[in-house]
Amino acid sequence: MSSRGDGFFPDEVVLQILSRLPMKSLFRSKTVCKLWYRLSSDKYFVQLYNELSVKNPMVLVEVSEASESKSSLICVDNLRGVSEFSLDFLKDRVKVRASCNGLLCCSSIPDKGVYYICNPMTREFRLLPRSRERPVTRFYPDGEAILVGLACDLSSQKFKVVLAGYHRSFGQRSDGTFICLVFDSESNKWRKFVSFQDDHFTHMNRNQVVFVNGSLHWLTGSCSCILVLDLDCDIWRKMPLPEQVGSVSAGNRIYLLESDGCLSVLQISDAWMNIWVLKDYEREEWHLVDRVSLRCIRGLVPGIFPISQTGECVFLATHKQVLVYQRNNRVWKEMYSVKNGSTLPLWFSAHAFRSTLFTCHY
Amino acid sequence: MSSSKSNKIVKLESSDNKTFEVEEAVAVQSETLKNMVDDGCANDTIPLPNVNGKILEMVLGWCKKHVDETVTGDELNKYEADFLDLDQADLYGLLMAANFLNVKGLLDRVLQRVADMIKGKKPEEIRRIFNIKNDFTPEEEEEIRLENAWAFD
Numbered sequence: 001m002s003s004r005g006d007g008f009f010p011d012e013v014v015l016q017i018l019s020r021l022p023m024k025s026l027f028r029s030k031t032v033c034k035l036w037y038r039l040s041s042d043k044y045f046v047q048l049y050n051e052l053s054v055k056n057p058m059v060l061v062e063v064s065e066a067s068e069s070k071s072s073l074i075c076v077d078n079l080r081g082v083s084e085f086s087l088d089f090l091k092d093r094v095k096v097r098a099s100c101n102g103l104l105c106c107s108s109i110p111d112k113g114v115y116y117i118c119n120p121m122t123r124e125f126r127l128l129p130r131s132r133e134r135p136v137t138r139f140y141p142d143g144e145a146i147l148v149g150l151a152c153d154l155s156s157q158k159f160k161v162v163l164a165g166y167h168r169s170f171g172q173r174s175d176g177t178f179i180c181l182v183f184d185s186e187s188n189k190w191r192k193f194v195s196f197q198d199d200h201f202t203h204m205n206r207n208q209v210v211f212v213n214g215s216l217h218w219l220t221g222s223c224s225c226i227l228v229l230d231l232d233c234d235i236w237r238k239m240p241l242p243e244q245v246g247s248v249s250a251g252n253r254i255y256l257l258e259s260d261g262c263l264s265v266l267q268i269s270d271a272w273m274n275i276w277v278l279k280d281y282e283r284e285e286w287h288l289v290d291r292v293s294l295r296c297i298r299g300l301v302p303g304i305f306p307i308s309q310t311g312e313c314v315f316l317a318t319h320k321q322v323l324v325y326q327r328n329n330r331v332w333k334e335m336y337s338v339k340n341g342s343t344l345p346l347w348f349s350a351h352a353f354r355s356t357l358f359t360c361h362y
Numbered sequence: 363m364s365s366s367k368s369n370k371i372v373k374l375e376s377s378d379n380k381t382f383e384v385e386e387a388v389a390v391q392s393e394t395l396k397n398m399v400d401d402g403c404a405n406d407t408i409p410l411p412n413v414n415g416k417i418l419e420m421v422l423g424w425c426k427k428h429v430d431e432t433v434t435g436d437e438l439n440k441y442e443a444d445f446l447d448l449d450q451a452d453l454y455g456l457l458m459a460a461n462f463l464n465v466k467g468l469l470d471r472v473l474q475r476v477a478d479m480i481k482g483k484k485p486e487e488i489r490r491i492f493n494i495k496n497d498f499t500p501e502e503e504e505e506i507r508l509e510n511a512w513a514f515d
Contacts, residue, residue, distance in 0.1 A: 008492070009454075013461055013473075020477035027513035031485045031506050034497050089512075123512055329435075 015039055019049045022080060023121040023355055050154050050356045053102070054260070057308045059315045059322055060099060060120075062349035063338060073120075074336065075353065076322045078313060082336045089123045090116050096349065098150035098161075100211050102356025105150040105161055112144070117159065117185075117360045126360040128161065131181055131190040139165035139179070146201055149209045149216040151231055157359055159185045160231055162216060166197075182234065188362055193234050199227060204305065207351065210258045213281050217263060219256040223248040226256065226263070241265055242276045242286035255306050258352065259289075266306045266314070271295065273306075275314070292325060296332050303345070308352035317347040372399065373407040374422075380415035381407065384422055391425035393464035412462055417455040420445075424468050446475045450491070 009017070018026060018040055026049075030037045039045055056079055064071035073096075076082050087094055087106065094106035094116060102121065108114035118125035139145050145163035152159040161183040178197040183190050200221040210217045216229045217239070226239040245254055245267055255266045263278040265286070273292040279285060292314075294301050300318050307322075308315040314325045315335075322336040338346065372389040374382045389404075390396035398404045410418060427433060427441055448456065457476060460469040480488050489496055496503070507514050 008494075009457070010461075013457065016469075016473050017477050017480070020474050021481060024513050025481045025483075027510045028483075028485055029480065029488060030510065031498065031503050032488050032492075032496070033494050036494075037498075037506065 011035075011039060015042070015045050015048060019045065019052050027122075046157075046357045047155070050102070050358070053354045053356050055310065055312075056354060057310045057313065057315060058353040058355065059307045059317065060096065060104075060351045060353040061317065061322065061336075061346050062096065062344075063346065064343045075120075075355075076315065076324075076335045078324065082322075085120055087118065087120060090118060090125055092116070096351060097148040098209060099351040099353050100150040100159070101152040101154050102354055102358040103150060103152050103159060103360055104351075104353075105148060107144070107148075115161065115163075115183075117150070117161065119356070119358055119360055121355045122357065122359075124360055126185075126362065128183055129188060129190070131163075131183075131192075139163075139167065145181075147206060147209070147218060149211070149218075149229065151211045151214075151216055152358055153214075154356065154358065159358075159360065162229060162231075164229075178236075180229070180234070180236075182231070185360070185362070191234075195236050197227075197236065203348065204255070207349075208256045210256055210263055212258060212261060212263055217256060219254065223254050239284060242288070244274075244288070245276075257306055257309050259309050260311050264309065266309075268294070268301065268304065268306070270301060271298075273314075275309075290327060292327070292330075297323070303347075305347040305350075307347065307350045315352075317345075317350045319345040319347070322346060322350070370399075370404075372404050374418065375407050375409045376413055376415040376418045377411050378415045380418070382418060382422055384426070385429075387429050388422065388425045391428055391465055391467075392421075393466065395463065410463075413459045414455065417452070417459045420452075420456060421459050421463060421465060421468065425465065428467065442471060446471060 014036065018029060018036070021029065026040060030040050056077055058075055058077040061074050061076070062071050063074055073085050073087060074082055075085050090106065093109040095109055096104050097107050098105040102119055104118055104120055106116045106118060113130060115128045116125050117128060146165040147162065149162035150159065151162070162180060164178060164180040167177050167179045178195050179192060180195065181190050181192050201218065202221045205219045205221055208219060214230065214232050216231065218227045220227055225241060228237050228239050230237065241254070242265055245265065246252060248254060252267065252269050257264045257266060259277050265276040267274040271294055273294055274288060275290040275292065276286045277289050279287050297304065303318050304316050306314055306316045312327055314327070316323045316325065320338040321334055324333050324335050370386040371383050372386055372395065374384070376382070386399060390399055395404070395408070398408060424445065427438065446453070453472065453475065457472045460472050479491060483491070
């Protein structure tokens with residue numbers, strides 16, 4: 001309200017200041033005055049906040065320390081370092097299954113088939129209705145969906161959840177049918193469709209699902225191609241990897257990440273990390289955007305996994321550490337290190353994340 | 363920065379009637395001034411009634427540093443960090459000037475600096491910093507606090 005006189009900022013300036021606050025400070029600022037309360041809920045502001053957050057890549061990790069029976073969740077990013085956060089507001093013991101544009105998809109540990117969508121920063125959550133379909137607990141082999149994907153469209157604030165896996169009839173082995181359940185936030189309903197797949201997925205491949213261009217993307221277990229689910233028409237298809245990636249072996253591993261809204265493939269060999277970005281999605285043209293020397297972290301290379309990135313930096317996790325590589329000045333930095341022996345490697349439960357004002361309410 | 367180096371000088375006058383002369387390449391770091399130059403309105407002295415001499419000098423100093431090709435990346439980083447070591451009144455003046463003149467890099471830095479000042483502070487402290495009157499009733503304020511209790515612990 002510039003009508004308040006000199007010394008007060010115009011609305012646009014207040015919006016720009018508020019959009020640079022971390023979530024907790026932003027929520028506190030809602031009680032400063034009515035104008036700030038109104039501005040921080042404004043649709044334009046939400047868009048502004050989310051756009052800025054895209055530039056701040058984060059890593060969420062579940063840390064299970066050997067000395068404690070409980071596991072804790074931490075969030076690592078360039079601006080604020082390491083902070084703890086909790087999903088206690090869900091009032092359930094959960095496992096994080098997917099992360100997209102500020103929302104997390106979590107499955108209940110005690111209650112199989114129960115899924116939550118939540119924004120861990122704003123503490124909003126939504127319990128998804130149970131699917132009437134048996135496959136939610138009849139997936140093969142573990143009774144759990146092999147692939148869990150979360151597709152969050154920032155501009156419309158709508159999301160979809162995908163649970164996909166092989167199905168087996170009661171008492172029988174898998175018949176190769178690939179069941180796909182899709183939850184639509186707009187209709188608040190699940191729908192199901194069936195296809196045939198012959199791919200398998202490693203744990204890492206399952207965790208690294210990328211939502212760009214209206215589709216979800218997974219790397220197949222054999223790392224021979226990218227499996228794509230087009231959510232507009234419920235069709236699975238395959239997409240080729242960069243030609244130069246070559247065949248995967250112990251000394252040559254590849255990972256699928258997002259980079260500033262584009263698909264990106266990272267290839268790690270003994271001494272180098274190559275980064276490809278799919279700049280032209282329609283033409284499926286990959287560009288090699290960087291070749292990073294791994295000399296500085298040579299000892300860590302066999303157990304290092306990239307988790308999250310932008311054009312400016314790459315976050316990686318090992319068994320006990322989270323590292324960040326700044327691409328402009330080629331500097332490696334340790335952001336987090338487990339104090340005592342950890343029971344599970346950090347990369348096992350690490351997800352790319354960003355802090356947004358995405359709302360999951362119906 | 364223009365590929366053909368123009369030797370044009372741009373003349374600016376602050377609210378307190380101080381005049382500054384800078385090369386066009388320096389002036390166009392400001393999107394506002396760049397638009398004026400592109401529209402051919404920069405031939406006479408440009409009056410800037412909402413920016414005082416002290417602040418304008420600072421802004422132009424920033425712009426000069428950013429077109430100086432002899433400055434290294436590290437030097438620039440240090441310059442930018444030291445630049446914002448200002449008292450509150452100057453910081454606000456700088457914010458308003460950077461916003462009006464639309465000097466992108468500077469505006470971004472100042473906005474972040476002001477945001478950092480608010481981070482972690484209680485609402486009463488924020489009101490004091492910005493000289494904002496609390497127009498909530500105690501009941502209204504309490505309601506918002508309860509809605510978002512986790513933010514106030």
